[in-house]
Amino acid sequence: MTRPATPYDPAQDGAQMEFDGRMSYGDYLALDKVLSAQNPISNAHDEMLFIIQHQTSELWMKLAIHELLAAKAKIAESDPSPAFKMLTRVARIFEQLNSAWQVLRTMTPSEYEEFRDQLGQSSGFQSYQYRAIEYLAGNKNAAMLRPHAHLPQVHGWLEGLLKDTSLYDEALRLLAREGFAIDASVLERDLSLPHQENQSVRAAWIEIYRDPRRHWPLYELAEKLVDFEDYFRRWRFNHVTTVERVIGFKRGTGGTSGVAYLRRMLDVVLFPELWSIRADL
Numbered sequence: 001m002t003r004p005a006t007p008y009d010p011a012q013d014g015a016q017m018e019f020d021g022r023m024s025y026g027d028y029l030a031l032d033k034v035l036s037a038q039n040p041i042s043n044a045h046d047e048m049l050f051i052i053q054h055q056t057s058e059l060w061m062k063l064a065i066h067e068l069l070a071a072k073a074k075i076a077e078s079d080p081s082p083a084f085k086m087l088t089r090v091a092r093i094f095e096q097l098n099s100a101w102q103v104l105r106t107m108t109p110s111e112y113e114e115f116r117d118q119l120g121q122s123s124g125f126q127s128y129q130y131r132a133i134e135y136l137a138g139n140k141n142a143a144m145l146r147p148h149a150h151l152p153q154v155h156g157w158l159e160g161l162l163k164d165t166s167l168y169d170e171a172l173r174l175l176a177r178e179g180f181a182i183d184a185s186v187l188e189r190d191l192s193l194p195h196q197e198n199q200s201v202r203a204a205w206i207e208i209y210r211d212p213r214r215h216w217p218l219y220e221l222a223e224k225l226v227d228f229e230d231y232f233r234r235w236r237f238n239h240v241t242t243v244e245r246v247i248g249f250k251r252g253t254g255g256t257s258g259v260a261y262l263r264r265m266l267d268v269v270l271f272p273e274l275w276s277i278r279a280d281l
């Protein structure tokens, strides 16, 4: 292959090369902050992987919360169509997080043990963005607020989400506004507790799934919710399997039983009727 005598100069093509006083790529993305936030506390080679894996997960969770809040607001306005794209994006974010486990799985128990002690009692259990997603999805549990008591702003924000409607509550209220007979006990429940499976809700979804054409937006909404829960379940499963692979049945740094606790979380059902009615169609 012949090579040009002089190397290619992008400036000749018009590429901007001077950034004094102009907003650059790094300025816009605040890369000085983002890229100076990886501060390992041990000499273990794999700690950088561990930090970046968590930081990128938190960034994706931030976007998921942004989308879930907007989707919830659209459903509350009886305008579910824009929420479909948002919920698709949330499912794709979880798909991304699910693939990311592959990177973390390259870390063996021996490599993790080199720095695990240094993590002290810190744990993903204390991820407030993760808890926000659980609350928005309807997995309400006031006990999960406690680890955030030392951060009043975070605690207040999470408490607000705990006591507010979940995405599913808004979907069920929309069903009621659209004329489906939803029990008052569903619509006026204590929002700080999880929704319990209910016959009137089952009857409404069955009617929708038996005649999708007649109820297309509600049918589409239901399928977006199922998709979200499907990917969320896979995240939980990937997490617990990675944890078993790396620390076995050791107690978690956060103080829980570890794998046994995480396995229990696999039983959580966010949108129970949307799963149970499938046997009746």
Ligand code: HEM
Binding pocket: 053, 054, 057, 058, 104, 112, 122, 123, 124, 125, 126, 127, 130, 239, 242, 243, 246, 247, 251, 252, 253, 254, 255, 256, 257, 258, 259, 261, 262, 265
């Ligand atoms: C080697 C990697 C990992 C191990 C060994 C591990 C271990 C654990 C354990 C044992 C728990 C239970 C709480 C405790 O007692 O500590 C937990 C919870 C949690 N972890 Fe991880 N984890 C790992 C990676 C991750 C990653 C990459 C994330 C992504 C953000 C994450 C997020 C969470 C969350 C959100 C919880 C709370 C789950 C819930 O309450 O349902 N973990 N983890």
Ligand SMILES: N[C@@H](CC(=O)c1ccccc1NC=O)C(=O)O
Binding pocket: 054, 116, 119, 122, 123, 124, 125, 247, 251, 252, 253, 254
């Ligand atoms: N709970 C983990 C530690 C852990 O994974 C962790 C520690 C600090 C920050 C994030 C973490 N990730 C998920 O729990 C353990 O018991 O080894």
